[in-house]
Amino acid sequence: MPLPQVLLYAATLFFVGAAAVRGARYARQPAHLRWELYPVAREGARARHGGSRFEEPEHWARPRRVDRVAEIRAMAAEIVLMAGVRRNNRALWLSSWPFHAGVYLVVIWLVLLLLGGLLQAAGAAAPRALLAAIDVAGFAGLGLGIAGAAGLLWRRVADPALRPYNAPADHANLVAWLLYLGWTAVVHVASAGFAPLVAVASAFVTLQPASVAWPVAVEVVLGSLLLAYLPLTRMFHFVAKYFLYHDVRWDDRPNPRGGRLERRLEQAMDFGVAWQAPHVRGAGTWGQAAADGSGKVER
């Protein structure tokens, strides 16, 4: 099997594994204290003014209404349109949205390529509509991604407010995208389409060796390296963002007596207070520390 193809399998496995590990690490943290931030989208109509269940008299006695449609709508606006960035930092959005939209389209393009590859592996030719969709998603994604990544890189280099906080990695992340997207665009503009990649996708899904021209092989190598590099960087924030919103910012779950959340919190109250300041040293467990109320005056 050609080395680029082996690299692609390895990178894919690493990417999926890293996403799972990172997601699991965030998900397995102990229950934490409430720290939501309003508006909370799932509050539905109330979210328009940033309201919560606390606005209702005797809220604990009323059924909790969770507006999943509003929540999904807010998530869609955040994911597709990057509504938060658009609202709070329009100048950044002008680069960030094209970049992210480009990445989404590239992902769609890859999925369509896999679909075409599956069809080819099954002995059917990819329909013309699918090939057209691959072209549209591919070229649009590459174009938007390149424009966005270049814009973001320019901001990092030129904005004096960002400069003191930049690290070589921040530039390298964007350069890595530019390399992959730029090379891929050049290769497929030159070959007037993505037809050779359908064969690569077919070989990929059937675990058969693919024979490709060297520019496409370079493209596969660059894509594989980017795929393996992503989980090591902050660019992997799409995994974290789910938890930042659902487990923190929008986490307004009440804690009724005898509920599952209370059981998790009671377990946490049995953890030891390991801190060493005079007023907490030797306080025992969190539960004991809360109940002792001693509040020593030492400093």
Add this chain to the structure above:
Amino acid sequence: MSEPLRPRDLARPAEQLAAIPDGGLPPLPHPYEDWPDPGVRPLSDESRARLEHSLDGVVGLKIPRPDSAAAREAYVEQFLAGLDRLLDREANWTFLQPLVLSLENCVKCNTCADACPIYESSGRNEVYRPLLRAETLRRLVHRRRGRLARLFDRFAGNDVAATWETVVRLADLSYRCTLCRRCAQSCAMGVDNGLIAREIRKLFSQELGWAPDELHRDGTVKQLVAGSSTGMNPAGFRDTVEFAQEEIAEQLGMSIEIPVDRQGADILVLHNAGEFLSWPENLQAFAILFDRAGLSWTLSSEIAGYDSVNYGLFYDDVQLARVGHAHAAAARKLGVRKVVIGECGHAHKAAMAVGDRTWLGEDNLPRESCFTLIAQLLREGRIELEPGRNPFPVTLHDPCNVVRSMGIVEPQREVIRAACPRFREMTPHGVDNYCCGGGSGFAVMSSLNFPDWRMAVAGRKKFAQILDAFAPEIDDLETPKYVCAPCSNCKGQIRDLLDHYQAWERARLHYGGLAELVVNALKGVPEGFLDWDEIALAK
């Protein structure tokens, strides 16, 4: 904009890293074009010699300067041990998940800076950029990772050295943020620099024992020992209640009983005891209001049961849990059905939101906001208002802890619209509000030159907002204007702001709570609860 400052600069040996330059603050609106901004007073030579001030020349924490290199080194070691505990799932279960998520996922876009009133009001002083504080902690944390990760320190920009200068400046820097979380709201990722500032405070408090005296020694500790952070003991509290009853009788000719320790009452009302000393009219207003509405309610004289304050929310999880437990114990002892939190923003958040996961088991009594309750009384016709009795212009300050952190936005507006015909909003308001500048304990931190900084920088944005809200009448000195600040800490800060900027003399600006406005317009209560002649005399 001042000189670029990098996180690694916090380790730089220097007498002082940054300063508020004279004349470097943004202008205030009319009628303050000619205001001679006094800025921040320099420390005395004695204070400079004795206390750490190398961040910005402002002292809030009062950290004594260690007298030897060995002592400084020992503090650095303690700090590093605390850093490890901050990331430990048992030692810091309370906020580990939000902290880790915020530490690992900032894309350093700096959107937070534009949302921060302190950064903006300081003339965009780099030392107050929210990212500086967060990124310093982030880089210190990353340098605690394994040897393999350390190979990439240079590439990843993990260049902050853990020195005495870094440690002490980071401690001070955590008290240059009011934890208003406006930055977090503007962050599309959901990263919370306010939380990071609080976690830094917590590390210093729980590991090194460094916390502002006003919050710890004279705050939570005093509350748990004496009963209140004001120092008021149960006997003093009972005297205060008697005095309030007498005042009501004298001022309005009404005989109102303020129930204390009434077993089996429906409601325990938890007020911030600061109200009793500084604004007793708030206690009186609630007593009149609840009496007229026919509620079954009581106050408690138990330790901490008559003071809703929980400064642990600002700096220390253990103290937060201890005070919360004391509040719950007072409520349980009286056998009330629910606890109603008075006009105190952080007490709302500590008892109802954060406290929803610390008041466990039998401590887990229903808790409700006074704003919700008053709005309900109004809606159900249990109280009636004559809004014409509040003919003056009124604006509403939104306490961050009540709006942005809890989503209680409309009930207080429902009440104020019904009580005040000339109500107008500030811009922005509700969950987008600006902090008063006294949040996270700043309102009670009053030593050395910290109040100067609090007035000139932290509260500047709010003061400008207040002036803008009253712009149409600002030059009319015949018309008093009322800033409704339904939170004790915010009220204290706004009192100090109005005094500092001589706002009564210049624009007839006054401040107060929400219950006072309601009672001033309450049918069946004699007119004159808000006595403008007396207010003017007191100025």
